[in-house]
Amino acid sequence: MxxxxxxxxxxxxxxxxxxAGLFSRRGFNIDSLAVGRTDNPAVSRMTIVxxxxxxxxxxxxxxxxxxxDVIKINDITKDAYVDRELVMIxxxxxxxxxxxxxxxxxxxxxxxxxxxxxxxxxxVTGDEGKIDAFENCLRPFGIKELVRTGKIAMLRxxxxxxxxxGYKEExxx
Amino acid sequence: xxxxxxxxxxxxxxxxxxEGVEVIFGYPGGxxxxxxxxxxxxxxxxxxxxxEQGAAHAxxxxxxxxxxxxxxxxxxxxxxxNLVTGIANAYMDSVPLVxxxxxxxxxxxxxxxxxxxxxxxITMPITKxxxxxxxxxxISQVVKEAFYIAASGRPGPVLIDLPKDVSxxxxxxxxxxxxxxxxxxxxxxxxxxxxxxxxxxxAQSERPLIYAGGGVVTSGAHEELLQLAELIVAPVATTLMxxxxxxxxxxxxxxxxGMHGTKYANFAVCECDLLIAVGARFDDRxxxxxxxxxxxxxxxxxxxxxxxxxxxxxxxxPIVGDVKRVIKQLTEILSPxxxxxxxxxxxxxxxxxxxxxxxxxxxxxxxxxSEIYRQTKGRARVTTEVGQHQMWAAQYYTFTRPRSFxxxxxxxxxxxxxxxxxxxxxGCPEDVVFDIAGDGSIQMNIQELVTAVNYNLPINxxxxxNGYLGMVRQWQELFYNRRYSQSELINPDFVxxxxxxxAEGIRVTTRDGVAPAIERAIRSGKPVMIDFVVDREDNVFxxxxxxxxxxxxxx
Numbered sequence: 125m126x127x128x129x130x131x132x133x134x135x136x137x138x139x140x141x142x143x144a145g146l147f148s149r150r151g152f153n154i155d156s157l158a159v160g161r162t163d164n165p166a167v168s169r170m171t172i173v174x175x176x177x178x179x180x181x182x183x184x185x186x187x188x189x190x191x192x193d194v195i196k197i198n199d200i201t202k203d204a205y206v207d208r209e210l211v212m213i214x215x216x217x218x219x220x221x222x223x224x225x226x227x228x229x230x231x232x233x234x235x236x237x238x239x240x241x242x243x244x245x246x247x248v249t250g251d252e253g254k255i256d257a258f259e260n261c262l263r264p265f266g267i268k269e270l271v272r273t274g275k276i277a278m279l280r281x282x283x284x285x286x287x288x289x290g291y292k293e294e295x296x297x
Numbered sequence: 298x299x300x301x302x303x304x305x306x307x308x309x310x311x312x313x314x315x316e317g318v319e320v321i322f323g324y325p326g327g328x329x330x331x332x333x334x335x336x337x338x339x340x341x342x343x344x345x346x347x348x349e350q351g352a353a354h355a356x357x358x359x360x361x362x363x364x365x366x367x368x369x370x371x372x373x374x375x376x377x378x379n380l381v382t383g384i385a386n387a388y389m390d391s392v393p394l395v396x397x398x399x400x401x402x403x404x405x406x407x408x409x410x411x412x413x414x415x416x417x418x419i420t421m422p423i424t425k426x427x428x429x430x431x432x433x434x435x436i437s438q439v440v441k442e443a444f445y446i447a448a449s450g451r452p453g454p455v456l457i458d459l460p461k462d463v464s465x466x467x468x469x470x471x472x473x474x475x476x477x478x479x480x481x482x483x484x485x486x487x488x489x490x491x492x493x494x495x496x497x498x499x500a501q502s503e504r505p506l507i508y509a510g511g512g513v514v515t516s517g518a519h520e521e522l523l524q525l526a527e528l529i530v531a532p533v534a535t536t537l538m539x540x541x542x543x544x545x546x547x548x549x550x551x552x553x554x555g556m557h558g559t560k561y562a563n564f565a566v567c568e569c570d571l572l573i574a575v576g577a578r579f580d581d582r583x584x585x586x587x588x589x590x591x592x593x594x595x596x597x598x599x600x601x602x603x604x605x606x607x608x609x610x611x612x613x614x615p616i617v618g619d620v621k622r623v624i625k626q627l628t629e630i631l632s633p634x635x636x637x638x639x640x641x642x643x644x645x646x647x648x649x650x651x652x653x654x655x656x657x658x659x660x661x662x663x664x665x666x667s668e669i670y671r672q673t674k675g676r677a678r679v680t681t682e683v684g685q686h687q688m689w690a691a692q693y694y695t696f697t698r699p700r701s702f703x704x705x706x707x708x709x710x711x712x713x714x715x716x717x718x719x720x721x722x723x724g725c726p727e728d729v730v731f732d733i734a735g736d737g738s739i740q741m742n743i744q745e746l747v748t749a750v751n752y753n754l755p756i757n758x759x760x761x762x763n764g765y766l767g768m769v770r771q772w773q774e775l776f777y778n779r780r781y782s783q784s785e786l787i788n789p790d791f792v793x794x795x796x797x798x799x800a801e802g803i804r805v806t807t808r809d810g811v812a813p814a815i816e817r818a819i820r821s822g823k824p825v826m827i828d829f830v831v832d833r834e835d836n837v838f839x840x841x842x843x844x845x846x847x848x849x850x851x852x
Contacts, residue, residue: 133480134479134480137429138417138418138421138427138429141418141421142421145421145422149422179607182607183604183607183608186603186604186606187604189480189603189604190425190602190604191480192425192426192446192478192480192481193426193480194480195479195480196480
């Protein structure tokens with residue numbers, strides 16, 4: 125089963141190497157890993173999608189916790205969460221197919237971010253299923269390049285008992 | 298005000314002094330020169346080993362014997378990479394160690410500069426944590442955190458990499474007041490509900506067995522363990538790392554379990570109905586085939602490292618916490634039990650299947666170790682290398698005190714024993730120290746003999762010399778059709794070698810020569826190497842073949 129972990133880490137040099145090294149060393153499979161800093165520049169947040177049964181996930185969790193730079197791990201797979209991924213696709217677009225592609229972009233609420241003589245570069249965000257579907261739609265036209273950010277995710281609302289700088293959920297609406 | 302500023306190296310030494318460091322094991326070199334210059338005026342003693350690996354093992358041996366954090370120091374590049382085996386060794390056996398390395402100046406980092414190695418990257422999988430210091434003002438905080446991380450929770454090695462510009466540039470020294478590690482907070486007390494569950498399981502058990510690992514020694518829980526075992530009448534089998542955590546001469550002691558464990562310990566594992574694992578990690582050398590390990594038993598697992606729970610085996614009642622505290626919590630709520638049937642069974646097994654060896658033929662390794670035990674009255678600090686001699690030392694020297702058996706368990710590092718003995722003798726100057734060695738292993742760090750001579754450390758080295766890599770030969774005999782591929786050794790003259798290093802050398806070839814040689818060594822007051830020329834093809838038994846079940850032992 126695939127699990128989505130959100131991991132808060134100290135923003136120190138080498139922290140990504142520590143996490144990535146741990147996964148490869150212990151034979152855990154990463155599907156995707158996205159990382160960037162949070163509102164606190166000293167803290168980064170990783171969204172890691174990892175494949176494994178419950179026992180493997182328990183080990184992933186515990187081994188990650190052993191890293192001194194890891195502050196907090198949340199396996200949000202079973203909770204309600206919002207996730208997004210961004211993809212950029214450079215697709216062959218001849219005069220004959222250009223309008224059809226643009227229609228698809230509309231349907232998927234994407235944006236064309238670059239127009240070349242023979243190509244269009246399109247940006248789409250969404251959950252993984254939508255990105256996959258969009259990729260499949262474009263495949264017949266010929267995909268020249270594709271890059272995905274990997275999934276980022278966040279829990280919906282506030283978990284009961286979670287502190288968030290002293291604000292209650294009502295205050296934030 | 299200018300005078301108040303110190304160089305990074307001076308801040309480092311000051312910070313080490315603030316941590317109470319009394320001795321550093323190390324080896325100088327280019328990028329460590331500023332550190333060595335600052336050390337020149339310091340009260341910290343420095344032991345110059347003859348190889349950086351020796352420094353790491355000596356610091357490790359010092360830490361295991363004294364319980365204090367060991368410190369080793371090396372220069373960048375090859376100095377740092379020579380520490381790697383020693384760091385890995387400390388990591389596998391959870392030994393508190395702080396390794397400090399010089400590094401090329403930051404302006405040269407990443408440029409394949411002379412003697413540059415990415416030691417932080419290299420050691421990432423074998424350190425508990427590591428620091429690359431970028432600013433001399435950080436040093437005091439880094440040192441404080443490094444010592445805290447190394448010694449707390451499940452101990453382990455921590456690396457501090459110090460670029461030369463950082464150790465040269467001046468900054469203000471400020472004493473760090475507190476540690477800020479939001480991601481690190483070891484759990485010490487066991488969860489009360491889990492402790493209660495364990496106590497209930499113990500009360501219901503007819504045949505409980507305690508499986509004690511290195512965590513008992515590390516957390517200083519030997520007294521609590523003895524109390525628990527006697528209270529509930531549970532026999533205690535220890536791992537290699539747990540040796541000394543329970544008195545080996547106690548009626549409830551089963552000695553070591555696992556691959557070269559006693560028959561009665563392994564029988565007890567197979568027949569117990571409750572296995573209480575204390576500070577142990579279900580290593581493959583202990584469990585053999587996992588499916589048949591403690592087949593009829595409920596398992597309680599007490600460990601400070603949550604990641605050890607459920608790693609190799611599913612347990613029924615996990616308790617995360619410091620072993621000493623959790624055992625205390627347990628004994629407080631348990632009531633005594635006699636368990637006569639179980640105790641009688643254990644006693645009968647011990648009588649029927651004692652450790653034994655064939656006394657015919659030439660000089661016997663087991664006899665030599667028994668004689669060392671007899672003459673030191675079981676009170677020596679014994680280090681070992683890795684191989685047959687190590688297992689015989691574990692079997693035939695009866696250890697009764699924690700921190701007295703000092704051996705490379707997890708990594709199995711040949712060449713550990715001699716430098717470790719140096720560290721042990723530095724930490725425990727009053728104690729008799731023996732390195733029980735093999736003729737193969739001793740040559741892996743033989744250069745440290747001159748370190749012992751240099752610092753007048755009267756360590757004793759007993760080489761069990763069979764002219765083979767004995768354990769390799771044993772496996773080749775048993776599992777590779779006696780094809781002795783590359784396991785026979787042509788050895789130097791160990792007596793002459795000892796003398797060349799300035800130590801005393803003794804050769805023993807007969808049984809009658811054993812006792813006087815050991816006596817002479819202990820009395821000599823200087824480093825002595827005894828070359829015991831033993832039967833060539835003796836095997837370590839009992840033996841559970843790799844991946845086999847514990848009740849199916851050879852020998």
